[in-house]
Amino acid sequence: MKCKLTNYEIFFSAFGQSLLVLGILLAPWFSSHGIGDEPPLQTIVFQPSTEDFANPERGFFHFRDLTNTSGYNSVRSQDHSLIYGRILASNFRNGPLSQSFLNQIQAGFDAARANGIKVKPRVAYNDGNGPDAPKSVILNHIQQLKPLWEANKDVIYLMDAGFIGWWGEWHHSTNGLDNNADRTEILNALLDSLPVDRMVGIRTPHFKREIFNGSPADATLSISAENAFDGSNLSRVGHLNDCFLASSSDAGTYVTPGWTRQEEIDYIGGESLYGPHGGETCSLSVFCAGPNAISEMQQLHTDYLHIGWHPDVIQSWRDDGYFDEISTRLGYRYELQNAKLPDEVKPSGLLNMEFTIDNIGFGELFNPRNVEITLENNTSGEITSAPLQIDPRFWSGGTSNEVEAVMSIPENMAEGTYTVGIKMPDYEASISDDVRYSIRFANEGVWDDVTGINVLKTDLLISENAAGATYQVGEEFEEIEDSSTIFLKGDFDSDGDVDGSDLLQWQRGIGNPFQFSDLADWQANYGKSSVVPTGIHAIPEPESLILVGSFFLGLIFLR
Incomplete structure (x- = not known):
């Protein structure tokens, strides 16, 4: 045939x-x-700023009653964003919390949200030198409060362990709760009641070691890079010191036999890379001197301190010229060093970018937060954003962090000039669009207080005539996590x-x-x-x- x-x-x-x-x-x-070549990257160098400004989830905090919203509106006007929200439950030591009392707590959270601040709640049954509540009552109160924690997670910074003893500081319990078994049961109940990505501050380091290792001198189990933010109870318990810098033992904070003050600081500092450390001072001492205070805050990765206590200590820092540095460096402080971006990119092209950001603060973020790259159309004002697959909680205090990213430009992206920026909004949808909860970088001329974006470049051209290749990208502006999964247009056999x-x-x-x-x-x-x-x-x-x-x-x- x-x-x-x-x-x-x-x-x-x-x-x-x-x-x-x-x-x-x-x-x-x-x-x-x-x-053709891919468009070359152009280096942009940024200038640091020494300005002291409010940033979310860090810095000096103010004392407020969570059941009384008076004074909430004055916090941000002092360039601060945190309050210690006391929940004084002295009327309920022997019974359940009333609905009206729970409503007052909710009103406090609502006021915090309306004023662009976050809350560090603590439940106490006295204001010092008074009775606390029986364990059964405490456990019932924790269950009653659980819906409030869940409903107001967006404005909860972290939770003090509270409940036990004077001021809820875990000492002088009138109900015999000064023991490891009761502390452990109450702490576990509190952790179970909180959203899993919210942490608790515990009053002394030896309490934590005893709860998780069985002995106040045993630090075998501790937070590290490997278990940080894994949702375990161990990783969710940070450190609270309400007599910071008061004496060689910080008034009973560092009392474990065989442990020196420096060993305690090293232990807390190792954990506080991935969790909270803060509190308040309580009296003047040689340890409060500015150089030593700054040195210890650096080692401890201190995130927050009480602006109102102790007034003599705060004033000494002002008088000696150390207050401004402490104020600006509490928690994180992100300072852009440089960024590398092309001048142009095609629709369906890839936007290659790099930036270096230093954390010059004492501490770090410990609540989840995205880092987003934004494109704002300079003509229409439309903003498109995409999260990067990085976790800024690992941008430790005192480190420089280099980030490289490849972003895909959708085929239908309108041609024109764009402003490229970095936005770090709050993780919770309820306040993610509120610029008061977005992180501002410590640089001159980068912050847009209308959009909450830190601007990198204002003249990126997106054009069909730009240099570079076109790719089989999706319909969204997004990061390309694995370059081996994206192919050129015209690469019909998908071999690269x-x-x-x-x-x-x-x-x-x-x-x-x-x-x-x-x-x-x-x-x-x-x-x-x-x-x-x-x-x-x-x-x-x-x-x-x-x-x-x-x-x-x-x-x-x-x-």
Whole structure:
């Protein structure tokens, strides 16, 4: 049986060898056409700022009653964003919390949200030198409060362990709760009642060691980079010192036999890389002197302190010229050093970017928070954002952090000039659009107080005429986590480059799955490889040039 050959088969069988030779002759033409560099990255250097300004989840806090909203509106006017929200339950030592009392607590959270601040709640049954409540009452109160913690997670900074003893500071219990078993049961109940990504501050380090290791001198189990933020009770308990810098033992904070003050500081500092440390001072001492105070805060990664107590200590820092440094460095303080961005990018292109950000604060973030890259259309004002797959809670105090990201530009992104920025909004949807809860960088001229964005560049051009390749990207602006999963347009065989093999793949698949119009993508990206390093040409392989030359000569022959 004889088979009739198609025109293509006649072409490739009868004239294949001669066309390959002609294809080679055309190689110089193809090597100089259709091959382009990715747009080079331009370095932008940022200037630091010494301004003291309010940032969420850090800094000096103010004392307020959570059941009385008086004075909430004055916190941010002093460039602060935190309150210690006392819940004084002295009227309920022997019974359940009343609904009206629970409503007052909710009103306190509502007022905090309305005023752009966060709360560090603590439940106590006295204001010092008074009775606390029986354990059964405490456990019942914790269950009653659980819905409030869940409903107001967005404005809860962290929770003091509270409940036991004078001021809820876990000493002088009138109900015999000064023992490890009762402390452990109450702490576990409190942790269970809180959302899993909210932490608790415990009054002394030896209490924590005894709860989790069975002995106040045993630090075998502690928070580390490996178990940080894993949701375990161990990782959710930080450190609270309400007599900070008061004496060699900080008035009973550091009392474990065989442990020196420096060993206690090293233990707490190791954990506070990934959790809270803070409290208040309670009296003047040699340890309060500015240089020592700053040194210990650096080692302890101190996140927050009471602005109102002790007034003599706070005033001494003002008088000696150390207050401003302490105020600006409590918690995190992010300072951009530089960023690298291209001047232009295509729709369906990749936006390569790098930035270096230092945390010059004492402490860190310990609640979840995204780092987003934003594109704002300079004509329409429309803002598009995409989160990066990084966790800023690991940007430790005193470290420099280098971030590299590849962002995909959707095909339908409007052409024009854009402002590129970094936004760190609150993680909770209820307040994520409230700029008062977005993090401001400590740099001159980067903060946009309308959008809550830290501006990197105001003139990124998105244009079809921009240099670089186009890719098979999705419909959203997003980070490309794995560059091996994204392919060039025209890379029909998905091998990471656009060459003659793709042309053959396209020929064989016209109609299904490819369309004739797809040839334009192949022509535009011919000779390019996926994720081409900046400034480096992607040189097509000789075999690809031969196939391309053969294809076009074949078209001529068939005509």
